[in-house]
Amino acid sequence: MIRIKARAPTRRGSVRKPDRRPLCRALTLGLPTVWGALAVTYKLACPLAQHDGTGARIATSAVFFAVGTGLIVHVRRTLLRELRQARRVAGAAQSVLLRPPPPRLDGLSVAAAQLSADRGAVIGGDLYEAVATEHGVRVVMGDVRGHGLSAIGTVAAVLGSFREAVHDEPELARVVRRLERALARHLRERARAEHPAGGLDPDQPVAEEFVTVLLLEIARDGEIRALNCGHPWPYLLSGTGVVPLTRADPLPPLGPFPLPPDLPATHCGHLRPGETLVLYTDGAEDARDARGRFFSLPTVLAEAVRDHSVRPQTLLRRVFTAVLRHTGGTPTDDIALLVLRNDRRPDPWTTRANADGQATAV
Structure with a gap:
């Protein structure tokens, strides 16, 4: 069999640059x-x-x-x-795997970033995505056990399933089921690759790997519905301060145990115009300084609210700067943040109806 290697056509009269790789x-x-x-x-x-x-x-x-x-x-x-080349490849992989969200998404201002615990790395074990769908703006924030290159495959499996399921499934529960099946399939494939002789050693990391996942759905009127599988609840920033979005008990993480058959979504109130949600991974609150003191994320967020620095990009910079200062520039775990601010204009009919209802109740 003869193979012909196709080359890109060149314009007539153009000079092809010589290949310098053999010389190098x-x-x-x-x-x-x-x-x-x-x-x-x-x-x-x-x-x-x-x-x-x-x-x-x-x-x-x-x-x-x-x-x-x-x-x-x-x-x-x-x-x-070689190190510069590896970083360019890692940056390209990150741009495909963790795509930067658009600055605006159906009336919401969005910003997200990740800080890897591996020095010089740009990819870690955290995952996030925000997508506008016919069911509302759907957001995922997750954390894979471990960090660095070993977690990239799991991140890719979960994110790939999420990006398809959010458009296909009308209910958050069915989205979570899709993520659970995708993770189980990925772990089985890893087990076969790492133990081709058969059988998975329970002491191996694959057997203990799990993923915490938080799913949010923000409707057009600002109503928030959530399904939380072992992940920290986000913080809600408003004019009155910083509070957790809810204190409901989360479900178990994906991986070690099957989820219960009934998965009702948690109603978490409304994201009103001007309010902000801050989703994060546990690396933010688990970061310690030289004396072993934990980083206080609510304190930094409260200071930002007092200084009126609640623009998503500004908020990201303030939090990451404070984390690096607290840890001396060496965090021990990956940290991911995703900020959503409701910039939609309030509906005058809804505002008037709420005011009339409050007046009637009084």
């Missing part, structure tokens, strides 16, 4: 060889290297020092180049 590979392998050959040649062929005098020893030491320094500099440059 030759330089990468050739420079250390040249340095080593120079050192060996000097030792064997140079008459000065055969003398035992002090001057000869100093000259020999200088030659080998120069050779060693050249090799170290070359290796360092090669490693830095």
Whole structure:
């Protein structure tokens, strides 16, 4: 069989740029060889290297020092180049896996960001997404057990299922069922890949892996419905301060135990115009300083409300700056934040109806 490699067509008269990759590979392998050959040649062929005098020893030491320094500099440059390439690849993977949400989504201002616990990494074990659907704006915030590269596959499985289910399923309970099945399928595939001989060792991380997931649905009138599988409840920022969205008991996380057959959504009131929701992963409140004191996320959010700094992007910067200052720049767990502010104009008919109802009740 003959394979023909297709090449992209070029415009007539254009000059194709030469491929420099073979030259780079030759330089990468050739420079250390040249340095080593120079050192060996000097030792064997140079008459000065055969003398035992002090001057000869100093000259020999200088030659080998120069050779060693050249090799170290070359290796360092090669490693830095590979590190920059790896970061570019990781950044591209993050842009596909954790897509930045649009700044506005059906009247809501949205901002999200993640801080990875792995130094130099841009991908962790946290996941988030906000999607406008015919059922309302649906949001997911989750946290995979562990962090770094080992959690990327699980994040991809859960997010991929969510992005399909939110448009297809009218009820949040059915969305959660889809996420549960996607996670179970992913863990089975990992088990077969890591233990091809058969059987999953219960002591392996796959057997203990779980994902906390929070699903929110914000209707056009601001009504919030939620399903929480082991995740922290978000904070509601309003003119009166900072309070948890609700104090209802969450369901168990996805993974270790099957969910109960009945999954009623929790009604969490309304997100009124001007109010803000802050979703976060537990890495934010579990962050500690050098003395072991936990980071106080509600305090930072309350200060932002007092300073009227509730724009989503501004809020993200303030929280991440405070976390890095609290931990000395080295958080021990991934941290993800997603901020939603209701910028919709209040409905005058609804406002008047609420006012009339309150007047009647009085």
